[in-house]
Amino acid sequence: MAHAETLPAHKSPTAAPLSATFNPYAWIVGSVFAVLALPLVATLGYALATRWGATLVPDGLTLAWFVELWTTPRFVAAFARSLAVAVGALALSLVLVMPVALLAHTRYPWLDRWMNTLILMPFAVPPVVSSVGLLKLYAGGPLPLVGTPWILIPTYFTIVLPFMYRAIANSLRAVDVQSLMDAAQLLGAGPLKAFFLVILPNLRGGVQIAIFLSFSFLVGEFVFANMLVGTRFETLQVYLNNMRGASGHFTSALVITLFAFTLILTWLGNRQAEHTITEATR
Amino acid sequence: MMAATTPATQRAAPSTVPSTIPSSVQTTTPSAPGRQESGNAVSLRGLAKRFGETSVFADIDADIEHGEFITLLGPSGCGKSTLLRAIAGLTSLDAGSIHIGGDDITRLPPQRRGVGMVFQHYALFPNLKVADNVAFGLRMQKVPGDERARRVDEVLRLVEMQDQAHKFPHQLSGGQCQRVALARSLVVEPKVLLMDEPLSALDARIRRHLRDQIREIQKTLGLTTLFVTHDQEEAMLMSDRVFLMHQGRILQKDTAEVLYTRPRDENAAGFMGHYCLLDAVEAAPLLGFRSQAGRVALRPEALYLSVQGRPLGGERPARVGPGVSGRVRRHRLLGNIVRYDIDCDGTSLAVDTLNRSARSLLPAGCEVTIHVDLDEVQELDA
Numbered sequence: 001m002a003h004a005e006t007l008p009a010h011k012s013p014t015a016a017p018l019s020a021t022f023n024p025y026a027w028i029v030g031s032v033f034a035v036l037a038l039p040l041v042a043t044l045g046y047a048l049a050t051r052w053g054a055t056l057v058p059d060g061l062t063l064a065w066f067v068e069l070w071t072t073p074r075f076v077a078a079f080a081r082s083l084a085v086a087v088g089a090l091a092l093s094l095v096l097v098m099p100v101a102l103l104a105h106t107r108y109p110w111l112d113r114w115m116n117t118l119i120l121m122p123f124a125v126p127p128v129v130s131s132v133g134l135l136k137l138y139a140g141g142p143l144p145l146v147g148t149p150w151i152l153i154p155t156y157f158t159i160v161l162p163f164m165y166r167a168i169a170n171s172l173r174a175v176d177v178q179s180l181m182d183a184a185q186l187l188g189a190g191p192l193k194a195f196f197l198v199i200l201p202n203l204r205g206g207v208q209i210a211i212f213l214s215f216s217f218l219v220g221e222f223v224f225a226n227m228l229v230g231t232r233f234e235t236l237q238v239y240l241n242n243m244r245g246a247s248g249h250f251t252s253a254l255v256i257t258l259f260a261f262t263l264i265l266t267w268l269g270n271r272q273a274e275h276t277i278t279e280a281t282r
Numbered sequence: 283m284m285a286a287t288t289p290a291t292q293r294a295a296p297s298t299v300p301s302t303i304p305s306s307v308q309t310t311t312p313s314a315p316g317r318q319e320s321g322n323a324v325s326l327r328g329l330a331k332r333f334g335e336t337s338v339f340a341d342i343d344a345d346i347e348h349g350e351f352i353t354l355l356g357p358s359g360c361g362k363s364t365l366l367r368a369i370a371g372l373t374s375l376d377a378g379s380i381h382i383g384g385d386d387i388t389r390l391p392p393q394r395r396g397v398g399m400v401f402q403h404y405a406l407f408p409n410l411k412v413a414d415n416v417a418f419g420l421r422m423q424k425v426p427g428d429e430r431a432r433r434v435d436e437v438l439r440l441v442e443m444q445d446q447a448h449k450f451p452h453q454l455s456g457g458q459c460q461r462v463a464l465a466r467s468l469v470v471e472p473k474v475l476l477m478d479e480p481l482s483a484l485d486a487r488i489r490r491h492l493r494d495q496i497r498e499i500q501k502t503l504g505l506t507t508l509f510v511t512h513d514q515e516e517a518m519l520m521s522d523r524v525f526l527m528h529q530g531r532i533l534q535k536d537t538a539e540v541l542y543t544r545p546r547d548e549n550a551a552g553f554m555g556h557y558c559l560l561d562a563v564e565a566a567p568l569l570g571f572r573s574q575a576g577r578v579a580l581r582p583e584a585l586y587l588s589v590q591g592r593p594l595g596g597e598r599p600a601r602v603g604p605g606v607s608g609r610v611r612r613h614r615l616l617g618n619i620v621r622y623d624i625d626c627d628g629t630s631l632a633v634d635t636l637n638r639s640a641r642s643l644l645p646a647g648c649e650v651t652i653h654v655d656l657d658e659v660q661e662l663d664a
Binding site for chain 2: 175176179180182183184185186187188189190193197198201202204
């Protein structure tokens with residue numbers, strides 16, 4: 001309401017009393033937020049409830065479901081598998097995408113056009129379709145990965161490729177790579193040293209954001225994990241799927257845990273973004 | 283004479299000499315000490331560069347003395363920046379050799395040439411604070427920490443940026459950025475400083491100030507400098523000598539005075555000042571004789587106006603041509619100068635007079651007589 005009073009010039013005199021009690025923007029934002037948050041709040045309530053049956057509010061509150069979840073070895077193992085696969089895929093994508101983005105930016109501009117088309121593939125082809133292709137691809141040849149958990153790493157690489165490539169390419173665009181490399185070399189640094197001292201630190205912010213976002217995306221990935229490896233290598237989402245017959249309170253606790261984890265990663269990514277903008281430290 | 287004063291002034295603090303100079307010089311040039319005292323600081327021989335079918339520059343020969351401030355002046359696209367980058371080692375050459383301090387550096391990578399460079403858009407490292415930007419070159423030379431800090435502080439004082447040492451480049455103005463970039467190049471004590479249009483991205487007031495500051499620092503350090511610009515005023519004010527470039531060739535290498543008053547050919551005259559270029563027939567009535575040269579170049583300030591027999595402006599030179607009558611088409615006010623466009627029998631001439639008073643401005647259509655200072659007429663081969 002204080003906000004409305006600070007902007008009297010925008011309001012006609014007759015509208016002023018109305019706007020003092022009714023702020024349409026706040027209502028729109030509030031209702032959108034409520035629609036989005038409601039299922040989550042309900043799930044959280046269910047995860048924390050001892051019993052939630054025919055009543056409007058739960059019977060009692062308990063952390064027992066979370067304790068049970070975190071003491072289930074099968075869950076912890078699935079969580080660890082998800083983390084391992086995500087870390088592997090991100091490491092692979094960094095090593096492969098960074099040089100490609102750098103070359104596309106400095107030497108071969110035509111490569112950027114190809115990459116921009118290529119990174120649409122994961123969105124254009126549904127996972128159900130591409131998993132069939134991937135199964136065929138990795139069934140034989142030099143990399144017979146079908147049936148092993150390793151198949152998830154190159155597969156997840158294709159999923160995070162758009163995020164990683166765009167993030168690195170955008171960061172490169174914000175930096176005058178050629179001039180910085182020239183300047184560093186004239187000050188006595190070899191090309192490799194110049195890249196690590198002068199270019200890489202300036203890409204760090206953008207790359208970190210991409211890593212955090214991709215990470216939370218991969219931890220929540222289900223279709224590929226289920227179709228390519230399934231129960232032989234139970235990741236978090238596959239585990240959740242397999243547990244759908246178990247207590248609803250238990251699976252709610254699982255979903256909330258997963259959500260909290262993703263939230264923290266996203267928050268870290270955003271904080272890194274602000275950090276990069278303000279350049280508070282080096 | 284510049285060479286003799288160079289070592290003493292360039293290394294202002296004697297204590298740095300034994301520990302730092304040998305390390306930097308030895309890594310860049312394995313030459314005997316004292317070698318750079320003799321000969322030219324820079325010699326370029328037959329440099330040529332092509333991009334595919336188009337020649338960027340060719341037949342570049344030049345010698346630069348120790349401590350000299352040379353400007354490469356030319357219109358955009360004349361190859362001057364590419365030439366500078368080739369000297370820095372950032373662009374490969376198709377032919378020719380470059381010697382710095384007597385050593386052939388043609389095949390050396392940029393980091394081993396002992397040249398510093400200042401770029402048009404500063405090229406400061408955005409992830410490093412001012413002090414760390416400046417210290418970068420010293421770190422690469424593995425100069426120890428305390429000495430590094432002292433030299434960084436020294437050079438930041440020189441460019442009057444010592445108070446900004448802890449800021450990041452994005453917190454600085456353009457002029458400040460360029461001074462940091464200058465400090466960053468100076469701190470490693472390069473044998474030659476290359477500057478690629480360092481003032482072009484700055485606004486006029488900062489540009490004038492930094493221009494004078496760069497020249498002053500360069501003189502103090504006795505630093506051999508090669509400065510690229512398309513701005514004639516900058517070139518004339520800063521340089522010991524100007525190399526005028528046109529379409530990939532050096533047309534003329536002279537001091538600003540000679541370049542301005544005695545352009546060698548039509549292209550040089552076209553770029554310097556505001557020469558009127560006339561052919562011999564058009565110029566004959568003004569000169570009083572038919573020139574043997576193909577073209578005649580006249581500077582607006584070497585022409586004198588009279589109105590109804592009364593001379594306008596200052597004293598007349600000793601040798602003037604016969605008067606030619608003309609009509610004022612219009613005038614342009616350049617501040618302290620008024621430039622008249624005068625129509626003489628279909629030939630258009632520009633004449634400069636000092637803007638002494640608004641009352642003495644000649645209106646359009648006014649009948650005037652034009653005399654030319656015969657000592658300032660340039661006869662050019664067509």
